[in-house]
Amino acid sequence: MKRDFVHITDFSSDEIQEVFDLTATMKALVKKGKEYTPLKGKNMAMIFAKPSARTRISFETGMSQLGGHAIYLGPNDIGIGKREAVRDIARVIARYDDIIMARLFDHTHMLELAEYSTVPVINGLTDLNHPCQIMADIFTVLEHRKHLNDLKIAFIGDGNNVANSWINLAARLPMHFVLASPNGYDPDETILKNAHNVGISRIEVLHDPVEAVRDADVVYTDVWASMGQETEAELRRKAFMPFQVNGNLMKHAKKDVLVMHCLPAHRGDEITDEVIDSPNSIVFDEAENRMHVQKAIIVKLLQ
Ligand code: CP
Ligand code: NVA
Numbered sequence: 001m002k003r004d005f006v007h008i009t010d011f012s013s014d015e016i017q018e019v020f021d022l023t024a025t026m027k028a029l030v031k032k033g034k035e036y037t038p039l040k041g042k043n044m045a046m047i048f049a050k051p052s053a054r055t056r057i058s059f060e061t062g063m064s065q066l067g068g069h070a071i072y073l074g075p076n077d078i079g080i081g082k083r084e085a086v087r088d089i090a091r092v093i094a095r096y097d098d099i100i101m102a103r104l105f106d107h108t109h110m111l112e113l114a115e116y117s118t119v120p121v122i123n124g125l126t127d128l129n130h131p132c133q134i135m136a137d138i139f140t141v142l143e144h145r146k147h148l149n150d151l152k153i154a155f156i157g158d159g160n161n162v163a164n165s166w167i168n169l170a171a172r173l174p175m176h177f178v179l180a181s182p183n184g185y186d187p188d189e190t191i192l193k194n195a196h197n198v199g200i201s202r203i204e205v206l207h208d209p210v211e212a213v214r215d216a217d218v219v220y221t222d223v224w225a226s227m228g229q230e231t232e233a234e235l236r237r238k239a240f241m242p243f244q245v246n247g248n249l250m251k252h253a254k255k256d257v258l259v260m261h262c263l264p265a266h267r268g269d270e271i272t273d274e275v276i277d278s279p280n281s282i283v284f285d286e287a288e289n290r291m292h293v294q295k296a297i298i299v300k301l302l303q
Contacts, residue, residue, distance in 0.1 A: 005123060009168050020296075035067075044098065047078055047089075050228070052125075054263060058290040066299065086109045099301060100120070120301035130262070131168070133290070134169050148175045153178070155220045156249070157221045167191050173201070176201065177202070177203050179205050215254055224266070243270070245259070261286075
């Protein structure tokens with residue numbers, strides 16, 4: 001049975017730990033300049049219906065480091081769901097390649113891709129979630145803090161795809177996760193309900209950024225208007241300005257707080273220069289770990 005990684009919850013807690021162990025091993029090899037090429041002769045198709053820097057570069061470089069090859073298909077190439085039905089392109093690519101990574105708008109297209117592809121599918125972001133990002137994020141937190149017990153993670157901003165994946169993670173690893181968003185910008189209800197039902201984490205959704213950040217160990221933010229929401233940007237800027245992660249807000253967090261952002265950042269909107277460039281910021285460790293964690297996810301799915 002082929003496996004997919006479309007949601008963090010597709011992996012059990014033990015499997016997430018296995019991915020992190022493999023990530024740490026493979027990252028150490030890269031740092032020592034040692035080759036590890038278990039995927040010689042393997043090909044990955046990368047479908048991008050939206051723009052990307054990190055996701056494209058990290059998957060492509062990662063595949064190359066593993067001895068395999070990645071093929072970039074940009075927004076004008078396939079026309080997934082428009083020029084060609086999702087189920088058809090899923091079956092076509094599976095005849096050529098060993099694994100698919102896709103960044104799509106509609107999450108139901110990701111589900112259809114996974115259903116009809118006979119090779120593993122990795123979700124590189126949809127409007128609903130961004131699982132690879134949050135796997136890299138929590139791996140990064142663990143590099144800096146060793147364990148999650150008792151850590152308060154505050155997500156300030158939109159209850160978007162990135163926030164939804166944090167909540168999915170809270171259904172697999174125990175943590176205290178607090179999200180503060182303006183009214184009307186809450187995370188996905190079903191994902192939240194599922195995480196509450198699993199019951200291993202303390203999860204709070206608030207509308208007060210100061211309360212969320214108070215004594216936080218990690219403060220995380222993301223853009224106010226995600227890809228595809230560009231026309232709402234002005235409206236959103238007004239609603240989100242009180243949720244800006246700036247020096248004043250950060251005074252309420254712990255002194256050694258870790259500042260995180262999935263990037264790209266809109267400096268001066270959701271986060272100020274003084275915060276993202278502060279010594280507490282680990283945003284570039286996060287960005288680097290996208291590659292190491294994704295390599296482990298690929299190896300796990302192809303083993
Ligand atoms: N964080 C992230 O996914 O970045 P890109 O959109 O540049 O891939
Ligand atoms: N929420 C953002 C994340 C980008 C990596 C978006 O979807 O545009």
